[in-house]
Amino acid sequence: MAAMIRAxxxxxxxxxxxxxxxxxxxxxxxxxxxxxxxxxxxxTGDIAYKEMEEFWEKNRRLNRPLSPHLRIYxxxxxxxxxxxxxxxxxxxxxxxxxVAATLLGLPGDFSSYIEYIKDLHLNPAILTAAKYVLxxxxxxxxxxxxxxxxxxxxxxxxxxxxxxxxYFVMALALLVTAGFVHLL
Amino acid sequence: xxxxxxxxxxxxxxxxVQLMQTRCAQTSAxxxxxxxxxxxxxxxxxxxxxxxxxxxxQTYEVDLNTCGPMVLDAxxxxxxxxxxxxxxxxxxxxxxxGSCSMNIGGSNTLACLCKIDDNLGKATKIYPLPHMYVxxxxxxxxxxxxxxxxxxxxxxxxxxxxxxxxxxKQYLQTTGDRAKLDGLYECILCACCSxxxxxxxxxxxxxxxxxxxxxxxxxxxxxxxxxxxxxxFQMEDRFSVYRCxxxxxCTKTCPKGLNPxxxxxxxxxxxxKYNSKEAKQLAxx
Numbered sequence: 001m002a003a004m005i006r007a008x009x010x011x012x013x014x015x016x017x018x019x020x021x022x023x024x025x026x027x028x029x030x031x032x033x034x035x036x037x038x039x040x041x042x043x044t045g046d047i048a049y050k051e052m053e054e055f056w057e058k059n060r061r062l063n064r065p066l067s068p069h070l071r072i073y074x075x076x077x078x079x080x081x082x083x084x085x086x087x088x089x090x091x092x093x094x095x096x097x098x099v100a101a102t103l104l105g106l107p108g109d110f111s112s113y114i115e116y117i118k119d120l121h122l123n124p125a126i127l128t129a130a131k132y133v134l135x136x137x138x139x140x141x142x143x144x145x146x147x148x149x150x151x152x153x154x155x156x157x158x159x160x161x162x163x164x165x166x167y168f169v170m171a172l173a174l175l176v177t178a179g180f181v182h183l184l
Numbered sequence: 185x186x187x188x189x190x191x192x193x194x195x196x197x198x199x200x201v202q203l204m205q206t207r208c209a210q211t212s213a214x215x216x217x218x219x220x221x222x223x224x225x226x227x228x229x230x231x232x233x234x235x236x237x238x239x240x241x242q243t244y245e246v247d248l249n250t251c252g253p254m255v256l257d258a259x260x261x262x263x264x265x266x267x268x269x270x271x272x273x274x275x276x277x278x279x280x281x282g283s284c285s286m287n288i289g290g291s292n293t294l295a296c297l298c299k300i301d302d303n304l305g306k307a308t309k310i311y312p313l314p315h316m317y318v319x320x321x322x323x324x325x326x327x328x329x330x331x332x333x334x335x336x337x338x339x340x341x342x343x344x345x346x347x348x349x350x351x352x353k354q355y356l357q358t359t360g361d362r363a364k365l366d367g368l369y370e371c372i373l374c375a376c377c378s379x380x381x382x383x384x385x386x387x388x389x390x391x392x393x394x395x396x397x398x399x400x401x402x403x404x405x406x407x408x409x410x411x412x413x414x415x416x417f418q419m420e421d422r423f424s425v426y427r428c429x430x431x432x433x434c435t436k437t438c439p440k441g442l443n444p445x446x447x448x449x450x451x452x453x454x455x456x457k458y459n460s461k462e463a464k465q466l467a468x469x
Contacts, residue, residue, distance in 0.1 A: 048332070055328040067311060
């Protein structure tokens, strides 16, 4: 961090302010100088950012409680599908490289591990369940990803379409997953 | 008066007497007592004046037969008749001022527009707006929200002409351009949408939130405003707009039926398309 500040010294004061403010923003969750392109901010903006600083300082000093959020808010289709998208994304981002790296390191090739699992003679129900668990993230994340791409073009944002497309995406994802598990 | 006596009267007097008799019969029937319909309300309470007080839920029972249909009616009835210390914001009682926004039954809405759920078996849970510092009971600290609104400069900015020309001429606008403001100007800044957004919960210091962003878009898309590029340039950082992950809780919860999610999507599209180098030069000029 100090090296960054030294390096940026030559680039002008704006960058220095940004880095110094970055430092301070790590210590307290205050927005202020970091983001607001200080050289372009108007008087109104200055007042606004000062008010924001005062808000955080006052509420911390008075030790006010935060109103409950996660435990009381209704799980809506909108937030649950978004959570599913994030969860499947993280699950895949973690397991795929991990499995790939592990397989690289371990002896034998991929088919020998498949043989090993076959030799365990597990209950077919467990195997099917495992296949569902492996197939669902990819199917759901891909299909919901198309919905997200439509949103990037500002298509399908009204509430009715959001709900219809949400139900459709979930149903299609489950269908495609079932297709992968039972037909392939 | 008995019927034979009534029939002997002239037509005008007869109709008057018959009217009075019908009215008396109606009022005597109406005063028959109905069984009380008791509804439970579990309300979030916290008193800053009590040292060491922890936030807790307090349950009140209200007879729905003697109460108006909306949750705000119930809250006012509780405050008037049962517990004067219950604290909440309210003003217009018709869904236009935005004061009584709170979390009712798990969703953010205006108490004056939220009908009481008739199901007497379930208690209605009332919380303040989520993830806000609580001043007392159902009253959150909205200063940060208002400061964020101020930061987007929500007023008309013109480039040509000096201050002495203001008010000389109307700023003309086509009906097509005026239609672009529909669905944006009706926002009453109740903060239901922003406080329903999990992204705003985790980043309320840096992320502006759906309400403020929709108003920023309202000024960007107003044909009379000349500072569109500069307004867009103000959003060019990781947090102001881009903490929106299209969760869409905002549009679901808006008590006025507006669509902040769409406005944010359109801002992102504009940010992708506008000329940022030119805007930066204009802004720093």
